[in-house]
Amino acid sequence: MTLDTRAPRVSVVVPVHDSGAHIEKLVASLLRQSLPADEFEVIFVDDGSTDGTPARLDELAAAHPHLHVLHIPNSGWPSRPRNLGIERARGEYVFFADDDDWFGDEALERLHDCATTHAADVVVGKMAGHGRRVPRELFRRNRFDATLANSPLIDSLTCHKLFRRSFLDEHRLRFSEGPHLRLEDHRMVIRAYLLSKRTCVLADYTCYHHRRRKDAGNVTARKFFDPASYFAGLREALDIVDAHIAPGEVRDRLHRRWLRHEMLHRLRRRRLLEAPPEWADQVAHEVRQIIRERFAPGVAAGLPPLQRVAAHLAEQGRVDDLRRLAEWETGIAATGAVDRRELSGSTLTVAVSAHLESGGRPVTFAADSGREVLVLPVTDVDPALSDSTGTLDKSRLDLIARRRETNEEVFLPVTFHTEKVTGTTDDGTLHLVHHATATVDLDRLNSGRTRGTWFLKARITSAGWTADTPLALVLHFSADGARPVVRDRVGLWRRARWAVSRRLPR
Structure with missing residues (x-):
């Protein structure tokens, strides 16, 4: 079957229910897309909204020919709106978005280019979380032939992805319908991964911003x-x-x-x-x-x-x-410090030390019959279950830059090692201190898309925890490609408190 050349490249399907003003950020991001408006369509499926949302959607559709609205009786769950959106979609590819999330400006163009370049059935675009957890390790690098066996694809089971429409139809990939069904996106996405001939992960551009609304339902x-x-x-x-x-x-x-x-x-x-x-x-x-x-x-x-x-x-x-x-x-937290920093031209070198602690004391491991056993506050547990001997050697410390304005995260290239420090009370315990050094060309940070303020943080992965700690270092770029101003975050906080204190009545 030949593809209709008049068909859009991408159809974005959006279930909508009582969104109110929360939908505006998504709409604005869709109208800013670098993909020309005649090359994609948006299908809003209004699931029986009872507020002003239906009228707002009709207004948008009247003003923008590539935005379409389907009004249906309330189904109580996003599955039916998504399924109806698939049936209405004309695009070569379909992306499922939520009504309170939004896209990066070049997202649809980059996702489609990735899909067509690599003949992919599924493309997973990098996500930024706003009050939500998103996969981290999956987006460490681009992966153009990702499988469940060779990558952490399993960490991403939400439906916010690009799917070839003919692939969805060929395998009748749809969402289970019903108001009380749970994990319907898991079931659809895991089937897609298992059936896909090629799945790509696009990690060098933040495609999708995933938000948790504080007022969203009960x-x-x-x-x-x-x-x-x-x-x-x-x-x-x-x-x-x-x-x-x-x-x-x-x-x-x-x-x-x-x-x-x-x-x-x-x-x-x-x-x-x-x-x-x-x-x-x-x-x-x-x-x-x-x-x-x-x-x-x-x-x-x-x-x-x-x-x-x-x-x-x-x-x-x-x-x-x-x-x-x-x-x-609940007391487990990461703590870290910048040991050394140096900016030479556009090259920044940062050395960091960090460790895990609970209640102000390092997380400890005890020697037990040649094993290093995680010390836990429960008894009657076989020490083999908390044996950390092999796990400790797999611990790592990452350094990450996070853009304040967008919550985008970028892994910095690091060398790292873990130091085993014995206890001071001669009780046979030890704790871990993680060391990492990053040397990064700031002109290449985030592929040169640097405008804004970037906070540095350390991320410890060890013994079953992944924990972040902020570092006292801030990079501010006045524009993309501009030379950064490097500041001490602690100093910024102190100056802010001092400025506020001067305005307080005495």
Whole structure:
């Protein structure tokens, strides 16, 4: 079948419900796209909005021929609007966006160019989070032939991606419909990854800004969902994996993603401590059943030590011990300092030291029969579960620049090493101090798109934690490619406090 040359390159499908003014940032970003307006279309599917949103969408469609609106009765969930959007889409590719998110100005053009250059069925564009977690490791570099086996694709299971429309139709890739279904995007996206002939990851440009609205619906209800229906959706995602991937290391690694993020994450830190006890007990029950019924031993065994212990406690139904662990873990934080900095022309060199601590004291490891065991506030746990001997050698320290205006993050090229420091009380414990040095040509930072203020931070990945700490260093660029002004962030804070104090009544 020949492609209709009049068809747009990209169709953007947007489910909309009572968006109000929150949709304006998305609309503005779509009207700023570098892809010409006659080469893409936007399909807003209004899911029975009851505010002024329908009228605003009609106004936009009347003013811009490439913006279209479909009004439907309220379905209660984004799945049906997305499915109807696919049916209406004329583009060679389809991108699914949410009504309160927005695009980078060149996003659609870059995503489409990547897709056509590499003949991709799916393109995952770099995301920036605004009150939401987004994948980090996946966007460390471009990947033009990414698979579930050779990359951390499994870390990105939201539907905010570019899909070849004929690929969606060929495999009848659609979203499960129903007002109470959960993880419908996981099930659609994991099928797409498994069926895709080529998937690309575009990491050198921030394509999509993913936001969590503080006023979006009933936050408490979303946070404390019905465990039975939620984990039924999770089991369906596992079924899809199991139908395509034979038992073994790859299947275990994919299963491990759901164990970490959708299961154990809800039984850790404040998530558990702030949960109603009955709800937490129900979640723990569902997690215990899935671990016992669905996961091979290698799934939990491949977790870092802290999460191995949490999985064991969940599998044993030890919710009180999970709460004790959560109370201790809420105090975990990274702390770091700039040891040295030097700016020579456009080349910045920064050396940083950082470590993890809890309650102001370093996270420690104890010697046990030749092993280095993570010291935790729970008893009656096999030390093999908290054995960190091999994990510690895989610890790393990254240095990251974050643009204040957009929340974009850029990994700086680093060399790093981890120092094992013995305790001062001769108790046989040790803690880790991580060291990293970055040397970066600031003219090439973010491919030269540097205008604005960039904060530096350190990110520790060790023993089951990934934690960031701000560094006392700020880069300000007056324009793209301009020579930066390098400042001490602590000094800026002190001057700001001094300026405020002068205005306060005495």
